[in-house]
Amino acid sequence: xxxxxxxxxxxxxxxxxxxxxxxxxxxxxxxxxxxxxxxxxxxxxxxxxxxxxxxxxxxxxxxxxxxxxxxxxxxxxxxxxxxxxxxxxxxxxxxxxxxxxxxxxxxxxxxxxxxxxxxxxxxxxxxxxxxxxxxxxxxxxxxxxxxxxxxxxxxxxxxxxxxxxxxxxxxxxxxxxxxxxxxxxxxxxxxxxxxxxxxxxxxxxxxxxxxxxxxxxxxxxxxxxxxxxxxxxxxxxxxxxxxxxxxxxxxxxxxxxxxxxxxxxxxxxxxxxx
Amino acid sequence: xxxxxxxxxxxxxxxxxxxxxxxxxxxxxxxxxxxxxxxxxxxxxxxxxxxxxxxxxxxxxxxxxxxxxxxxxxxxxxxxxxxxxxxxxxxxxxxxxxxxxxxxxxxxxxxxxxxxxxxxxxxxxxxxxxxxxxxxxxxxxxxxxxxxxxxxxxxxxxxxxxxxxxxxxxxxxxxxxxxxxxxxxxxxxxxxxxxxxxxxxxxxxxxxxxxxxxxxxxxxxxxxxxxxxxxxxxxxxxxxxxxxxxxxxxxxxxxxxxxxxxxxxxxxxxxxxx
Numbered sequence: 001x002x003x004x005x006x007x008x009x010x011x012x013x014x015x016x017x018x019x020x021x022x023x024x025x026x027x028x029x030x031x032x033x034x035x036x037x038x039x040x041x042x043x044x045x046x047x048x049x050x051x052x053x054x055x056x057x058x059x060x061x062x063x064x065x066x067x068x069x070x071x072x073x074x075x076x077x078x079x080x081x082x083x084x085x086x087x088x089x090x091x092x093x094x095x096x097x098x099x100x101x102x103x104x105x106x107x108x109x110x111x112x113x114x115x116x117x118x119x120x121x122x123x124x125x126x127x128x129x130x131x132x133x134x135x136x137x138x139x140x141x142x143x144x145x146x147x148x149x150x151x152x153x154x155x156x157x158x159x160x161x162x163x164x165x166x167x168x169x170x171x172x173x174x175x176x177x178x179x180x181x182x183x184x185x186x187x188x189x190x191x192x193x194x195x196x197x198x199x200x201x202x203x204x205x206x207x208x209x210x211x212x213x214x215x216x217x218x219x220x221x222x223x224x225x226x227x228x229x230x231x232x233x234x235x236x237x238x239x240x241x242x243x244x245x246x247x248x249x250x251x252x253x254x255x256x257x258x259x260x261x262x263x264x265x266x267x268x269x270x271x272x273x274x
Numbered sequence: 275x276x277x278x279x280x281x282x283x284x285x286x287x288x289x290x291x292x293x294x295x296x297x298x299x300x301x302x303x304x305x306x307x308x309x310x311x312x313x314x315x316x317x318x319x320x321x322x323x324x325x326x327x328x329x330x331x332x333x334x335x336x337x338x339x340x341x342x343x344x345x346x347x348x349x350x351x352x353x354x355x356x357x358x359x360x361x362x363x364x365x366x367x368x369x370x371x372x373x374x375x376x377x378x379x380x381x382x383x384x385x386x387x388x389x390x391x392x393x394x395x396x397x398x399x400x401x402x403x404x405x406x407x408x409x410x411x412x413x414x415x416x417x418x419x420x421x422x423x424x425x426x427x428x429x430x431x432x433x434x435x436x437x438x439x440x441x442x443x444x445x446x447x448x449x450x451x452x453x454x455x456x457x458x459x460x461x462x463x464x465x466x467x468x469x470x471x472x473x474x475x476x477x478x479x480x481x482x483x484x485x486x487x488x489x490x491x492x493x494x495x496x497x498x499x500x501x502x503x504x505x506x507x508x509x510x511x512x513x514x515x516x517x518x519x520x521x522x523x524x525x526x527x528x529x530x531x532x533x534x535x536x537x538x539x540x541x542x543x544x545x546x547x548x
Contacts, residue, residue, distance in 0.1 A: 008380070017537040019446070020301060023294040027348060028372055031384035043537050070379065074301060090379040092372045098302055105342065105364040106282070110305035125531060129490075132438050136413070164406050167441060171532070172293070219404075257399060258445070263291040263317050 007036045009061040009069040013054060013084070015076055015114045018043040024094065025072035037070075045075065046114045051083035058087055076114050124174070127274050131170035131177075138178030139163055144195050147178060151271060153199055154179040155192075155243070156206035157235045158226075159216045161253040161261060165206065168262045174274035175266075187238040192246060204269050205243040205250025206261070210236055212254045281310045283335040283343040287328060287358070289350055289388045292317040298368065299346035311344075319349065320388050325357035332361055350388050398448070401548050405444035405451070412452030413437055418469050421452060425545060427473055428453040429466075429517070430480035431509045432500075433490045435527040435535060439480065442536045448548035449540075461512040466520060478543050479517040479524025480535070484510055486528045 012022040154162045162179035169175040210233040217227035286296040428436045436453035443449040484507035491501035
C-alpha cells in the first residue's frame, strides 16, 4: 500500500517581494507535520486587477485538489485585501489583522501607500552596497587595505563558515565584515595572521565540529589531507587554542543556519544593524 | 520652538533570530508617519527565564518614556508567549494569532518544539553554501569554468547592480547565479563577452539610469571618465542596444531594493528557489 501524504496549496501574496510573507508563513507551517505544502510566492500584487488574477489561481488550486488553499498576505491596500476576502480560503492577513490595533494604540491613521518601505531604500541601498563591496574586498584575508573601516573581523580555519556569515551580515545588516583564515603556518608561528593583532578588539572567531568541517572540505577536495577528519581535528584544536590564548571569543557554527550564526555573532559581539 | 517627535519603543522578540519578526514589524510600522520608533531586536528567547528578563526590559522602557511599548513576537512555545501576556504592552503575537485558525483548518495539533525550522537546515545550508561559492567564483566574469552549472547569468555594465543581486539570489534562494560585465570592448566588437553566447538561454540583463550609475561609480572613482554622466549614458545606450539585439530581457534596477530586483528577476526569468 502506498501512503499518499495529504497536500495543501499555500499562497504567499504581497504587493512587494513576498519574502517576509513567505518567511513568516513557513515558520507557521513548520508547526504541522505529516502534510505536504505546495508553495506559491506571488510578489508585486499592487493593484486590484492583479489581485483578481491571483484569486483565479487560488480558485483553480482549490478545485483541483478539493481543499481550501491557505493564504499568507502582506498587502498594504485595504482595497486589494478586500479582493481576497471573497475567496474560499483560509486567509492569514498579516497587515489586516495588526494594523487596526496598532493604529488605535498610536492614535494615528495608517497610510496605505504601496511601496512605503522604499522611502528609505536609497540610503539603505548605499549602506548595504558599500558593506557588500567591503566584505568582498576583505574576504578570506585577501587585503589588509582599509581594515580599520571594518566593523567586525571574523577568523577561523578554512571552511568554518566565515564567508557566508560575513556576506549575510553585510547584505542583511549593512555591517562591514572582513574575514581571515587561520592557517597551519599561523599555528606554527603561534601568531595571528597579517596585521590582525592591531585590530584585536574587532576580532570574533568561528569554529565547527571536525566531522562537519571534514564533510564540507570533502566537497571541495575529496581524498586530501586537507579534508581528512584527522587533519580537521588537529587544525581545530590549534585554532581554538590560539583564539583562547589571544582572548578572542568564538562560536560553533555546526548546528546553526547562516542567519543564526550571524545573529548570534551580533548578539555576542554587541553590534547592531547600520 | 523645537518640535520633539513622539517616540515609542518596539521589541522584536523571537526564540530564533528575530529576523522575520523584525521584517514584518518594520513593514507594519512603515504605515505610520510622524513617530520615531526605538527598535530592539531580542533573539533566542527560548525559555521562560529569558522571557522574564525581556519583560523587565519592556517594563523599564515603559516607565522611562511613559508609553506602552509595542511587541512583535514569533515564539513557538505557548508557555513562553504566556510570560508576555502579563506585560502592559501592545502585543502583536504572530504565532499566537495564526496558529489556532491554521490548526483548525488542517485538523492537526501544532508542534511546539523550538528550532523546528532547523530540521531541514542542514540540507538547505549546503544548497545555499554551494550557491554562494559558485556565485563568488563567477562574480564579475572572473571564470568561465563550470558555467553550464549556472541557473542564471546576469549581464550589464559595471556597477549596475549585478553583484549584490547575484549574491542575494544565492544566499536567500540557493540560486547559482553568475554575472558578467558588458565592457566597452564588447560593444566595439558587437559581441557578447567570453563564452556567453553558448549560454544565451540563461542570460538576463540589468540596467540603471545614467544619473544613478554615475553617482555610484563616483564613489569608487570620482573625477574619472568612467564615472562621468556622459560616459555612463553612452555605455548604457550601447549595452541596452546589445541586449535588445541579442534578445536578452533586461530590468532597470534604479528604484528597486536588492530584494525587489532579485524577486523581479526570478519572476520574469521564471526561476524558483532551490
